[in-house]
Amino acid sequence: MKTIHFKVSEKDIEGYAALSGDFNPIHFDQEYAAAHGFAHTIAHGMLTMAKVWSVVANELGLGPRHIQYSLSFQAPVYAGAQVELTIIEKEQTIFITGKSKGTTVVKGHIKIE
Template sequence: MTELTPGAVLEPLTYEITRADLVAYAAASGDHNPIHQDEEIALAVGLPGVIAHGMYTLALVGRAVATWTDEAEVVELGAKFVAPVVVPAEGAARVTVAGTVGERTDAGLALALEITADGTKVLGAPKVLVRA
């Protein structure tokens, strides 16, 4: 578990997303939108290629939070989807979750995060509050 004192830097965690992961997530979530699996359709609707599900990307944030906090209770988790995570046909996209420990209040402990994919910010205004 990371030391959760205000101002502490959280060790950045990087997760790889492959096309196979998108197929598995679609099956688990029921979100079978073809932009998450079919290159031709993704390009036809103006996307730069097949993109990861936004909620899958946010779930990776939850995974990072669980790692840093030794699976503390999550009170609040949210963000705005500001850029797509483009997943190549070969290899993987890399999503990195980084940040610092914020203020501790009666409601819980805030984490100030930055979420990027291959160097591009993909989630904006992330809000995380845990009981730790």
């Protein structure tokens, strides 16, 4: 079992919006996010997925191989959040759980063939 930490900064969110064209105010406007039930502005889901994949691939040295992965979002990742990933390797599957402030935010697995 391994534990890895990463942060989703406001700068990350701004950069992802510039690349993707997704400027939904839920990612930038605190009042708008609160009006939609969130405690703070939230990261884009695909930004979170990219950060998870990046840290896992780098930590485990997953180079170009035939890989399938599945990631589900359990709760929002807030701007500025520190995310703790727990990685468990079992045979040809890597199980991932990501938590922020004690709340599970992502779960998934990677199958390596």
